[in-house]
Amino acid sequence: MSQPVLVLVDHAGGALRPITAELLTAAARLGDPTAVVVGTPGTAQQLAAELGRHGASRVFAAEGPDAEAYLITPAVAALAAAAAQTQPVAVLLPSTIDGREVAGRLSARLESGLLADAVDVRLAEDGTVVAEQSVFGGEYTVHARVTVGTPIISLRTSAIEAQETAGTAEVVPVELVVDPAVSARVVAEHPEPAGDRPELTAADVVVSGGRGVGSAENFALVEALADVFGGAVGASRAAVDSGYYPSQFQVGQTGTTVSPQLYIALGVSGAIQHRAGMQTSKTIVAVNKDPDAPIFELADVGVVGDLFTIAPALTEAVRERKG
Amino acid sequence: MSDPLHVVVLVKQVPDTYSERRLREEDWTLDRDATDPVIDEIDTRGVEAGLQLVEEHGGEVTVLTMGPERATEALRKALAMGAARAVHVQDDRLAGACALQTSVALAAALRTLAPDLVITGNESTDGRTGSLPSMLAERLGVPQITSAKALRLDAATRSLSAERVHDSGVTEVTATLPAVVSVNEKTNEPRYPNFKGIMSAKKKPVSVLGLDDLEVDPARFGTGATSTTVLAGAPRPARAAGETLTDDGQGNSVATVVEHLVAGRLL
Ligand SMILES: Cc1cc2nc3c(=O)[nH]c(=O)nc-3n(C[C@H](O)[C@H](O)[C@H](O)COP(=O)(O)OP(=O)(O)OC[C@H]3O[C@@H](n4cnc5c(N)ncnc54)[C@H](O)[C@@H]3O)c2cc1C
Ligand SMILES: Cc1cc2nc3c(=O)[nH]c(=O)nc-3n(C[C@H](O)[C@H](O)[C@H](O)COP(=O)(O)OP(=O)(O)OC[C@H]3O[C@@H](n4cnc5c(N)ncnc54)[C@H](O)[C@@H]3O)c2cc1C
Numbered sequence: 001m002s003q004p005v006l007v008l009v010d011h012a013g014g015a016l017r018p019i020t021a022e023l024l025t026a027a028a029r030l031g032d033p034t035a036v037v038v039g040t041p042g043t044a045q046q047l048a049a050e051l052g053r054h055g056a057s058r059v060f061a062a063e064g065p066d067a068e069a070y071l072i073t074p075a076v077a078a079l080a081a082a083a084a085q086t087q088p089v090a091v092l093l094p095s096t097i098d099g100r101e102v103a104g105r106l107s108a109r110l111e112s113g114l115l116a117d118a119v120d121v122r123l124a125e126d127g128t129v130v131a132e133q134s135v136f137g138g139e140y141t142v143h144a145r146v147t148v149g150t151p152i153i154s155l156r157t158s159a160i161e162a163q164e165t166a167g168t169a170e171v172v173p174v175e176l177v178v179d180p181a182v183s184a185r186v187v188a189e190h191p192e193p194a195g196d197r198p199e200l201t202a203a204d205v206v207v208s209g210g211r212g213v214g215s216a217e218n219f220a221l222v223e224a225l226a227d228v229f230g231g232a233v234g235a236s237r238a239a240v241d242s243g244y245y246p247s248q249f250q251v252g253q254t255g256t257t258v259s260p261q262l263y264i265a266l267g268v269s270g271a272i273q274h275r276a277g278m279q280t281s282k283t284i285v286a287v288n289k290d291p292d293a294p295i296f297e298l299a300d301v302g303v304v305g306d307l308f309t310i311a312p313a314l315t316e317a318v319r320e321r322k323g
Numbered sequence: 324m325s326d327p328l329h330v331v332v333l334v335k336q337v338p339d340t341y342s343e344r345r346l347r348e349e350d351w352t353l354d355r356d357a358t359d360p361v362i363d364e365i366d367t368r369g370v371e372a373g374l375q376l377v378e379e380h381g382g383e384v385t386v387l388t389m390g391p392e393r394a395t396e397a398l399r400k401a402l403a404m405g406a407a408r409a410v411h412v413q414d415d416r417l418a419g420a421c422a423l424q425t426s427v428a429l430a431a432a433l434r435t436l437a438p439d440l441v442i443t444g445n446e447s448t449d450g451r452t453g454s455l456p457s458m459l460a461e462r463l464g465v466p467q468i469t470s471a472k473a474l475r476l477d478a479a480t481r482s483l484s485a486e487r488v489h490d491s492g493v494t495e496v497t498a499t500l501p502a503v504v505s506v507n508e509k510t511n512e513p514r515y516p517n518f519k520g521i522m523s524a525k526k527k528p529v530s531v532l533g534l535d536d537l538e539v540d541p542a543r544f545g546t547g548a549t550s551t552t553v554l555a556g557a558p559r560p561a562r563a564a565g566e567t568l569t570d571d572g573q574g575n576s577v578a579t580v581v582e583h584l585v586a587g588r589l590l
Contacts, residue, residue, distance in 0.1 A: 096490040102455030108461035113550025116452035148550035185500035191492040305570025313574035
């Protein structure tokens with residue numbers, strides 16, 4: 001049998017997050033997908049069937065009250081324990097804020113190299129694990145590998161397509177030892193309510209508003225256009241910093257990187273840092289009243305005009321077209 | 324807390340995000356000559372957070388960087404904002420260091436400084452691994468409060484709390500000093516150095532440490548010992564030129580946009 005590949009399971013409220021299936025799919029290309037669930041008692045059992053369906057043959061259950069009482073260190077402890085038992089070919093984690101921080105601690109603990117925010121992974125002919133990364137906002141694609149220790153790789157959400165198999169997974173307990181002295185304690189969780197729109201990273205269509213949208217109320221125009229496509233809403237940093245839209249929707253260098261089929265930018269100038277988060281989108285449509293706005297350099301279709309006229313008209317036209 | 328607070332803020336010099344950043348085609352490492360180096364914006368927020376804490380509780384901010392000689396400019400900027408002193412880890416054997424090597428060197432430098440609190444950015448704008456704060460916390464054996472805003476310190480109990488902003492919401496967290504904190508972009512608006520700050524920064528002490536000054540195993544450094552290696556790279560293919568329409572003010576462009584979407588099977 002092939003060598004195990006550890007996958008940190010991303011879950012909340014008794015359900016898997018979509019990245020978990022993507023990680024298991026990626027793991028199957030490298031070896032034998034082995035899921036690691038960190039949670040309160042019973043979580044692994046609850047998730048096992050679905051994990052199996054996405055290719056996990058084994059599920060390590062690192063469970064206990066500490067799992068959710070402390071930040072980051074429970075997952076690090078669980079992965080380190082699972083790694084000690086399995087000598088994995090690689091450890092794959094989500095390239096979320098949590099995932100990357102777990103990766104950081106684990107990499108120092110195992111003295112192993114880390115590749116962050118991979119968009120693809122494969123096994124090279126010589127049996128080494130190669131990750132593809134998209135750097136400087138998509139300006140370059142690089143292929144890299146880990147040359148010290150066990151490769152620790154965080155994978156960008158929606159970068160690879162999840163596959164289903166007919167497998168089932170066996171649950172194996174693993175001890176969860178958390179040292180409170182080196183851990184920050186969780187006082188309260190305020191989860192973001194899941195809205196009706198798709199996740200920014202998963203959406204086929206993203207409609208973003210910039211400072212040109214002018215106010216929080218006006219963002220209803222951006223939302224309306226997103227909704228006729230069943231898309232997600234994004235925002236520029238200027239729009240976020242002006243209080244028009246919440247910060248988790250920021251697209252760009254210091255926000256989310258998106259690569260949808262269609263990206264529509266309304267009242268966004270197209271600063272290089274905004275482009276860094278969206279320039280690998282398949283089709284880009286931009287509406288801006290300034291003909292010299294840099295966003296037009298990137299747009300497949302650019303409209304010089306007033307977004308307050310064009311966005312509602314486009315929304316209407318798309319709605320009619322969709323029937 | 325009877326002793327004054329000692330905060331060390333990590334600052335990184337990065338290629339200016341306003342310019343076109345490049346990799347060197349020989350080895351796919353950062354082309355430092357292609358762009359102007361600047362202090363990473365997120366680290367000015369780290370400096371601001373550190374200064375606010377010592378202004379409230381007393382104490383001093385030391386800034387620490389690892390980088391080539393030019394990185395001293397980033398330190399000067401932080402000193403001009405109000406940091407008291409600077410430490411520059413500089414050694415030719417650190418050129419092209421991976422995150423793991425960087426964490427070994429910076430953790431060793433931090434041990435010599437014995438801070439109550441280490442503040443970093445949540446993610447640099449060049450490497451963007453977002454992993455260094457937790458690597459440092461692991462190496463120093465302290466808790467981490469990452470991606471934080473709204474930092475509050477209770478000096479009497481040495482307890483630090485913050486709101487941690489992550490992908491699926493906000494978590495209120497707390498830890499006891501010493502600790503590593505990483506700040507997120509929305510944590511504060513950094514102050515601009517004033518003239519007096521800029522002048523006094525020139526006189527503030529900057530100590531330079533090489534690997535031989537640190538308690539590290541020299542065998543871990545050098546390009547032959549990096550934990551990650553780039554095998555190949557390619558620049559982004561140019562986008563095909565698009566079409567620009569000018570609307571008549573009544574929305575006459577919309578029909579053409581729809582045609583494009585239909586042609587591209589997006590509708
Ligand atoms: C380190 C760093 C990181 C950054 N990270 C990000 C990031 O992640 N994301 C990001 O977006 N930015 C980021 N920025 C900021 C970036 O440099 C720009 O300031 C920002 O993207 C500008 O946002 P904007 O296009 O909405 O605003 P502006 O540049 O002000 O553009 C507004 C546009 O709206 C147009 N407009 C106004 N009214 C109308 C109308 N009625 N109809 C049509 N068009 C109209 C104007 O012509 C203008 O082009 C970062 C900057 C730095 C230094
Ligand atoms: C395009 C690119 C991609 C890279 N990808 C990888 C990779 O996948 N794996 C890998 O191991 N290395 C990678 N590196 C190298 C890595 O960026 C450096 O080793 C770096 O010093 C540490 O990682 P970071 O910048 O990603 O840190 P992050 O964890 O993103 O930085 C967070 C904070 O840590 C502090 N910090 C980081 N570096 C320094 C420093 N030198 N001096 C002072 N404070 C600092 C700053 O406060 C910063 O805001 C990459 C470099 C580049 C240019």
